[in-house]
Amino acid sequence: MPGRQTVQTPCKINLHLGIHSQLDERGYHRVDSVMAPVALFDTIVIEDAPVLSVTHEPALCVPPQKTTVWKAACLLAEELGVEPAVSITVTARIPEKAGLGGSSADAGATLRALAERWGAGPLDPRVVAVARRVGADVAFFLDPVPSLHLGAGDVLTERFGELALPVALVMPEGEGVSAKAAYDEFDLEPTVPADYDAICEALRASDAAAVRGLLYNNLAPAAKRLQPGCAEVEAWMAEQPEALTAMVTGSGSCVFVICQSLGDARSLAERATQKRGWWSFATLTVGEPQKVC
């Protein structure tokens, strides 16, 4: 297989994120995570090359060898017994440290494409094992559909049907929140998470109104303590006429708001940028580029 491959990867929001205090053997928290893919895409192009190279556009602050994409390519090549003789170029649109899973999306999409290139299926157990070694969110991006992940938030437990919820994504100014910092902050004031059964039932029934009413994230208070702008964005968004429900995604600092229509999400996002100067993006919770309006 060869030649050039181009893959688009969505980002994610957490519809339910329940962090437990309990840690696994890696020191990772037990996490109940219901994620949905969101139509804001990074693009990854893979081509034959003498040796592995990874380039990000725009450039990252970390060297290529420290990226999730490099780690994913090396670990998968080792696992499948091949040479990682490819050049990988990532064009990133998903903002960093947002809770949108940008670096995990890039790694997951790289694994999907390289698995195909090297003769394995995207959900081959060896590919899934590599994804979990790269990061907790990466397994979701091997097959980005609305789904429940248990374990450390990295074990696929149930897949749901597609649900095209209109969302506005809004980020406060300043530094985002790294996942590690949010988990460390959570440990200072741990809470017991709510149950995820009801939102899973709503997703099984494709009941958008019920899903909206059941959004949950007990990592959000830690994100707001680390980046108070998160709470400011959430409070402002909740007051807007188009907003049905607002919630921090993952470890923040991005807040997502579910609206009745994509038009409403667009007006809200435009107002957030024009009046407050915040980064924003209006879209749908779907994972395939061709399904975006």
Ligand SMILES: C[C@](O)(CO)[C@H](O)COP(=O)(O)OP(=O)(O)OC[C@H]1O[C@@H](n2ccc(N)nc2=O)[C@H](O)[C@@H]1O
């Ligand atoms: C907050 C979420 O985005 C929710 O989907 C994820 O739990 C974070 O996933 P991620 O960004 O892929 O996180 P990783 O890169 O694997 O881990 C970064 C750091 O977060 C902490 N971490 C992450 C996941 C987890 N279940 N428990 C943890 O304690 C660990 O300190 C880890 O060193």
Ligand SMILES: Nc1ncnc2c1ncn2[C@@H]1O[C@H](COP(=O)(O)OP(=O)(O)OP(=O)(O)O)[C@@H](O)[C@H]1O
């Ligand atoms: N492929 C990549 N894309 C973006 N950042 C990367 C990548 N690989 C490593 N990094 C580094 O990881 C940092 C962001 O990691 P972090 O896990 O906190 O956030 P994220 O992946 O952008 O999304 P999330 O907040 O959902 O976890 C970046 O600032 C960058 O230094």
